[in-house]
Amino acid sequence: MSSATALLQDSPAYLDSLLRKTSESVYDELDRAVPLPNTETPGHSPIYRNILSQDQLLDKPHTSLDTLYALFENAVKIHRHSPAFGKRSLLEDGTSFGPYEWESYDTIHKRRLNFGSGLLFALTHNQYRNAQHSIIDDHLRNPSSELIVTLFSHNRPEWVIADLATVAYSVTNTALYDTLGPSTSKYILQLTKSPVVVCSKEKLAKLIELKREHLQDLSQLICLVSMDPLNQNDSGDLTLINAAREMDIALYDFEQVEKLGEINPVAPIVPKPETIYTISFTSGTTGSVPKGVILSNANAVSAVTFILSKISLPYEPTVYCFLPLAHIYERATVLFGLSLGAQIGFPQSGSPASLMDDIKHLRPHILSLVPRVFTKLEAALKQITIYNDGNPVLKNLFGRAYAVKRDLQSQGDNCAGHHWFYDRICGLLRKKLGFDRVVSVTTGSAPISPNTIVFLRAILNMGFGQGYGLTETFAGICSSLKYEGEPGSCGAIAINAEIRIRELPNMNYFANDPEGPKGELLIRSPSVFSGYYKNEEETAKAFDEDGWFKTGDVAKVDKDTGRIYIIDRVKNFFKLAQGEYITPEKIENTYLARFPYLNQMYIHGDSYQTYLVAIVGVDPVSIVSWIQKTYKKSISDPKEIVAFLNELDHKKKFLQEMNSVTSKDLAGFEKVHNVELDIEPLTVEKNVITPTLKIKRPLAFKYFESNLKSLYEEGSILRPDQKL
CATH class of the missing domain: 3.40.50.12780 (ANL, N-terminal domain)
Incomplete structure (x- = not known):
């Protein structure tokens, strides 16, 4: 890897203004990565770099801005009298802010x-x-x-x-x-x-x-x-x-x-650049004690450089600091905002219930949230727009607006789908929510259904990017286009990093796959951590002999664009009784992406069984419409919904539809044969998912062990002859 260098070479003041004048065409070019010639080795793909950083990785916005201290001092010089931090105080009545x-x-x-x-x-x-x-x-x-x-x-x-x-x-x-x-x-x-x-x-x-x-x-x-x-x-x-x-x-x-x-x-x-900034402890998915990720000032500045290269913003933008600062995703966003002299608004309390009220008052330019927030927003917006049975006029108006905007935005990459009339209709909704100034909306930390992206960007007439990163990479190392013709990728590798793929024959992932390399995603970057705090054993496991960080995520790199698709986890596979290998995350993500009534899914397979079972979380809003449409029955109480869905005939019908929409994406042995349905079965409080919503599989199995056993005892509800 050639040594990294600065993104731009000029005075800080000039840089501050120049970053806001970068044309959108430059950002579009950033969504391509190319293989470097003669870098392919046995069992590995070529090394991929962003098309704009093929010769050198770009790890800082300016040679003099190489620490977080320098970034903040620079921002203070330029934005000294501008608003920095904002908060809301409880009013005298004690009921509102x-x-x-x-x-x-x-x-x-x-x-x-x-x-x-x-x-x-x-x-x-x-x-x-x-x-x-x-x-x-x-x-x-x-x-x-x-x-x-x-x-x-x-x-x-x-x-x-x-x-x-x-x-x-x-x-x-x-x-x-x-x-x-x-x-x-x-x-x-x-x-x-x-x-x-x-x-x-x-x-x-x-x-x-x-x-x-x-x-x-x-x-x-x-x-x-x-x-x-x-x-x-x-x-x-x-x-x-x-x-x-x-x-x-x-x-x-x-x-x-x-x-x-x-x-x-x-x-x-x-x-100094090498001065350790933070030790960020990851909760992990195994249930073991967390590992402390050592991150330096240089790592942080590299992460800020990536975000600077991806987002074009107005002068002194407004940022909403909502996701927990204890996690690296939000810290990277805030550090980026501070480097630009942004106005950073904080939530009125630690409760997510205040999110939408804060946004209405703040009217931010940047929203960096997680899939769980966006799926809840999607469900709420559908109820007041395309599912609004109480107001047929609005339902029809937004139904047409959504359909037209969706089709226009799906014509290809960078199609914003402008429409002279429906832009105004969607604009009224955006303004009502406080989204009228939003320039950048990004999701990360966990997979999101492409259907959610398609709906939100159409109904709110705004771009929507999906990023990928880890604590070990100081948050994002790639992010998709705001208007990706077919959402689902995490974009091309950033200008401050390079990747390669290690094939996994046991999981049927190969570096020479005709669609593009598939296998474990390996990363090298100035933003990659130096090691785990006081844990040499885990640090050694995290890197290969050439210094590549082993993410543990299985990715596909598109052969034409170099875009990254996260499709699985390396360690999350097991065998069924017939000898077939199962990769649960791939299956979960497929169901979640294809079947809009799902919010959560935990797949389980037993080596003594020939089929899969699952704990499934349904969307509490859209499922009401499904029940109405399928059974002409109106149910709104959550407990009644869960009881209704888990009746054998009803969950069989639900499961048949789940499998029907994934028929082209999953092999027969990857289909689920029995389910337990609930509103939100996977929660942080149960210790079965991490705060960033990744499933802790060993702990999830322990928590749901009796439920899973009952599903196998009931047998396949698709093939009733298959019992214990």
Whole structure:
């Protein structure tokens, strides 16, 4: 791999304006990748690079912008007086939130330096320090990655201010999140020896109790900083302060730390590209302890460069920071926004229920969300448009608008499907939702049905891209066209990365497949992590002998365009009794893509059986229409819907339709023969999916073991002779 270089060579101010003038034709060209000559080896495809970075990978927007610190300082110089962070406050009536209130880049710049200085002061002068806290003093003399600050809250300005502060002082950070559970939080705190957690107020009691239960393992935890105010005259707050003191923990609030820093300023400890920015712990799909992905400033800048190359935006765009900042997808989006001087709006609370209300007030230009959010939006919009039986006029109007826009947008790549009349109709809907300024809509973290993309981009008259990436690649390394003629790809590899395919003969995937190489996706890029924190064994497993990161995902690279399609997982395959290999993710994704009434699916096969069974989640809105259409029966209560669907004749009919629409895509042995239907059977709370909605197969099997056994006991409802 030739050495990476900067995307553009010019002054930061000129770069800031130039990035917004790049023509759309350049972005269209980015959606092609080409094989490099003479790079094919036995068992592997050629190396593929983006058509615009065949000679060199492009890993930074400018030679002087090679760290997150440099990116933010550059943005502050240009956008000093512009709005940076916005939040909504609860109104006096206590039932609703007011408009967004903003702090400028200059204010955030000062607060981040004050908080960083204050945090270092609070740690160096902490009365509960012991020998193991020498890393704090050592860091001030000789910065290293040993000093780690932990962040723990829902998305809010203080989270990002603390994040920016750690960057400014070359301190590594990590994050906890609720779905990890206390045992995993304890594991991360113990492993990283983090002396401080900056968190929202409701986490304080849990963290104090966690140390109480693990005094020896968490002896290094000596400081907590509440993002919310603490009042010593408040009995509840005083109880927290005293409880912390009993556990040898100094408890501050965010404002106190900022004041400490204002009084005791410390000059920034400017990071280098190789300075570790964060250790992002992935929840994983195996149910084992999470692995800490080590990501440097250089990794982060490379990720920002990728996004800069893919999105053309207005000056000082507005970004909605909705997905959890503890995950790398949202962090990459926010870092990208900060580099452009964007206005970043935060959710009113940690609940996803406020999403649409926030969007109406914020009217963002960028929306980066996950399939689960988009499928719920799809279901809700269908009910007020093409399924609106209560208003036949609107139903017919939007039905025609959808059909015309869908057909126009499906004529080929980059067809926006403009129509003089229906654009106005869809525009009214966009404005009502707060989508009227949206320029970029991207989904990632999990597969999405192409039908969802087709519907949303048509009914809302907007482009819709699907990206692919991992924590190990600092989020996205490719993203599809906004108007892909036939949605389904993740686009071509980005300008900052290169890929190749390792064939998997046991799974019938080959590098010389006539449709394009198929096999495990391997990646090399300046955005790829350096290793797993204190885990040499897993780090060694993650890379091959030539330094390629082994994603574990099975991909197809289109022979004509070089676009990437994620079609399976390497480890997720098993044999049925007749000896056929089954790859469940491929089958699940096929059903989800082809049958619009499905929201979730967990496929299971037993080596003693000749067929598959599944736990299926149906869309709670569209399934009502299916029942009405199929049985002329109106049911709206979720419990009644589930009971109705699981009656033998009804689920048989449902299953027959599922298999009918996938008849051209799945072999006979890949078809499901029995199902259990529910509204949302796979949830994070059940610990069967990750926060990014990937199935934890070992834990899902354990959770649904009795359900799956019952399905096999009932036998194939398609071939009733097949019983246990």
